[in-house]
Amino acid sequence: MIATQDTQTRQRTADELYALFEEFSSKNPFPKEPAGLYHAVRHIMSIPGKRLRPILCMAAAEMFGADARKAVEAAAAVELYHNSTLVHDDIMDAASLRRGIPTVHEVYGTNAAINAGDVMIIKTYELLARLACPVSVKAIQIFSKAAVEIIEGQTMDLDFETRTDVTEAEYLKMIEYKTSVLLAASLQMGASIAHANERDAEAVYAFGKNLGISFQIKDDLLDAFGDGTKTGKKVGGDIVQNKRTLLYLRALSKADPSQRDELKRLETVAGEQEKIEGTLAIFNSLDIKNEVEKTASEYYENAIEHLQKIEIAEERKQVLYNLAERIFTREF
Amino acid sequence: MIATQDTQTRQRTADELYALFEEFSSKNPFPKEPAGLYHAVRHIMSIPGKRLRPILCMAAAEMFGADARKAVEAAAAVELYHNSTLVHDDIMDAASLRRGIPTVHEVYGTNAAINAGDVMIIKTYELLARLACPVSVKAIQIFSKAAVEIIEGQTMDLDFETRTDVTEAEYLKMIEYKTSVLLAASLQMGASIAHANERDAEAVYAFGKNLGISFQIKDDLLDAFGDGTKTGKKVGGDIVQNKRTLLYLRALSKADPSQRDELKRLETVAGEQEKIEGTLAIFNSLDIKNEVEKTASEYYENAIEHLQKIEIAEERKQVLYNLAERIFTREF
Numbered sequence: 001m002i003a004t005q006d007t008q009t010r011q012r013t014a015d016e017l018y019a020l021f022e023e024f025s026s027k028n029p030f031p032k033e034p035a036g037l038y039h040a041v042r043h044i045m046s047i048p049g050k051r052l053r054p055i056l057c058m059a060a061a062e063m064f065g066a067d068a069r070k071a072v073e074a075a076a077a078v079e080l081y082h083n084s085t086l087v088h089d090d091i092m093d094a095a096s097l098r099r100g101i102p103t104v105h106e107v108y109g110t111n112a113a114i115n116a117g118d119v120m121i122i123k124t125y126e127l128l129a130r131l132a133c134p135v136s137v138k139a140i141q142i143f144s145k146a147a148v149e150i151i152e153g154q155t156m157d158l159d160f161e162t163r164t165d166v167t168e169a170e171y172l173k174m175i176e177y178k179t180s181v182l183l184a185a186s187l188q189m190g191a192s193i194a195h196a197n198e199r200d201a202e203a204v205y206a207f208g209k210n211l212g213i214s215f216q217i218k219d220d221l222l223d224a225f226g227d228g229t230k231t232g233k234k235v236g237g238d239i240v241q242n243k244r245t246l247l248y249l250r251a252l253s254k255a256d257p258s259q260r261d262e263l264k265r266l267e268t269v270a271g272e273q274e275k276i277e278g279t280l281a282i283f284n285s286l287d288i289k290n291e292v293e294k295t296a297s298e299y300y301e302n303a304i305e306h307l308q309k310i311e312i313a314e315e316r317k318q319v320l321y322n323l324a325e326r327i328f329t330r331e332f
Numbered sequence: 333m334i335a336t337q338d339t340q341t342r343q344r345t346a347d348e349l350y351a352l353f354e355e356f357s358s359k360n361p362f363p364k365e366p367a368g369l370y371h372a373v374r375h376i377m378s379i380p381g382k383r384l385r386p387i388l389c390m391a392a393a394e395m396f397g398a399d400a401r402k403a404v405e406a407a408a409a410v411e412l413y414h415n416s417t418l419v420h421d422d423i424m425d426a427a428s429l430r431r432g433i434p435t436v437h438e439v440y441g442t443n444a445a446i447n448a449g450d451v452m453i454i455k456t457y458e459l460l461a462r463l464a465c466p467v468s469v470k471a472i473q474i475f476s477k478a479a480v481e482i483i484e485g486q487t488m489d490l491d492f493e494t495r496t497d498v499t500e501a502e503y504l505k506m507i508e509y510k511t512s513v514l515l516a517a518s519l520q521m522g523a524s525i526a527h528a529n530e531r532d533a534e535a536v537y538a539f540g541k542n543l544g545i546s547f548q549i550k551d552d553l554l555d556a557f558g559d560g561t562k563t564g565k566k567v568g569g570d571i572v573q574n575k576r577t578l579l580y581l582r583a584l585s586k587a588d589p590s591q592r593d594e595l596k597r598l599e600t601v602a603g604e605q606e607k608i609e610g611t612l613a614i615f616n617s618l619d620i621k622n623e624v625e626k627t628a629s630e631y632y633e634n635a636i637e638h639l640q641k642i643e644i645a646e647e648r649k650q651v652l653y654n655l656a657e658r659i660f661t662r663e664f
Contacts, residue, residue: 037487088450092443111424111490114446115483118420121450122479125457129472133465140461140472144454151451155369158443 040116060190077127084120146185153177180212210303217296220245236276372448392522409459416452478517485509512544542635549628552577568608
């Protein structure tokens with residue numbers, strides 16, 4: 001379908017999709033009672049967010065010729081589910097803050113937080129069931145596969161904390177599951193709603209998956225080498241927490257025995273300054289920043305290639321190309 | 333449809349439905365990896381259980397003329413979801429044992445238990461999505477309404493622990509939500525799969541709901557007045573835990589001021605023996621056992637009435653009539 005000036009086929013911008021999501025949310029508020037339950041749900045849902053997954057979902061639908069309004073329930077569903085994982089993950093990580101705001105379990109207690117996450121999962125499926133058959137079932141299948149993988153990825157991430165032998169392949173699989181498959185599924189659901197063919201729906205899934213992985217790797221890079229202002233997080237947070245990031249794993253594999261010993265010694269050092277400076281020194285001597293930046297770019301280029309091979313007019317892909325670039329460069 | 337000797341329309345017994353459920357479970361095992369996640373899932377699913385909800389689901393399907401095999405995914409779904417609520421509830425109640433077996437969070441940790449419950453919810457919906465459209469969407473809607481209510485009921489139950497002004501109406505709503513709606517929904521889903529009409533599907537729902545409430549009230553009675561052998565639980569456990577059961581609420585409403593003061597004083601008494609004996613003495617002087625038994629019977633009779641009004645041959649209802657009686661008298 002060729003884009004024309006006809007408003008029927010003009011694709012919405014990311015900002016317009018954001019507005020559509022917000023409009024749907026305000027027209028579909030959560031119940032009031034029981035208060036303890038739904039206050040907790042509103043607490044997490046009202047943290048200002050980019051709403052990336054719903055925007056991607058609706059953008060994919062429009063790329064394939066459907067009006068975004070046909071995908072707004074699915075968009076709301078993926079955002080609701082994403083937030084439910086944040087509520088449960090924050091319990092598991094014993095996090096007291098999220099984006100500077102107290103976590104749900106801190107404010108309402110762990111029991112309310114478990115219940116809030118659970119009811120959000122159920123309501124995710126209630127939203128998906130509002131789509132027409134057979135698209136609803138297809139969307140539920142796509143979504144459920146991703147949701148299982150997210151939980152498996154979270155399990156892997158928790159397991160890794162107590163292991164010293166995590167491989168790069170395992171790490172990449174974990175971040176694929178934990179952080180990328182929902183982006184990918186959001187896009188694939190949008191495509192499905194627009195009746196895209198199977199091959200194209202899988203291509204847009206692969207676009208999202210690779211984009212998500214590239215973004216997570218860039219996140220790891222920014223944590224160690226960023227200036228703190230873009231992410232709002234302290235530099236070296238991952239190093240302080242002994243997190244097995246791609247940087248750390250790449251350094252371990254490239255290091256000579258004395259550097260490996262030093263990296264492990266630094267894990268036990270109490271002083272944050274020494275820990276961060278020492279680890280970064282080894283990263284720099286092993287050229288980790290450049291290498292891992294290259295890996296991030298490879299995933300990004302893979303993402304773009306998947307989008308390129310979809311056989312529709314290139315101008316229809318502009319919204320997603322633009323979003324991909326803004327996500328990768330953290331302008332979004 | 334009139335039941336005949338034709339094996340195509342012979343309805344299965346509860347035992348045969350149980351076997352069908354077990355067969356489906358063994359043919360549809362959970363994944364092996366990640367081990368931490370699925371070991372936890374298998375832990376709860378392998379506790380021997382009556383499998384009441386799946387049996388009711390399939391029995392309803394057969395009552396309305398469908399083969400139970402058409403309802404086995406839905407049956408497996410409701411059992412899986414029921415068990416997911418047990419996993420999360422046990423975390424919230426800080427329970428170390430369930431039926432004498434260590435709880436999932438005790439064995440695998442709270443994080444694995446949260447994840448296990450979550451993945452079980454997702455897989456519940458994957459099972460429901462295996463039904464054909466539009467029945468799958470209908471089943472998902474029926475199920476989801478019940479699932480939301482269960483979580484709301486659990487929220488109410490937790491809230492009640494810190495309140496002294498819980499009314500009988502609130503208590504009955506809480507047990508309806510927490511313990512009865514899933515029984516009801518299981519039946520309604522089975523009816524839906526058999527293409528029962530809306531009125532009959534709602535009648536079988538109401539049968540299940542009332543049956544569930546009557547069973548829970550009987551449970552409260554047994555805790556205080558039973559002999560411990562049938563339930564396997566210590567007599568007076570609810571009294572020791574200051575639980576707001578129907579017995580306690582009925583006693584509070586019937587008590588004179590001095591009895592009310594005594595009931596509240598007993599809540600603070602440390603000695604279990606004194607606490608139980610004192611509370612039972614007040615219950616007995618207020619004839620609570622008889623009154624509450626009457627209430628339980630009223631709900632049971634309501635249940636049977638709903639089943640009676642379904643306009644199909646009475647002999648088709650025998651499986652459910654028998655099950656209802658066995659459940660109510662705790663022979664099941």
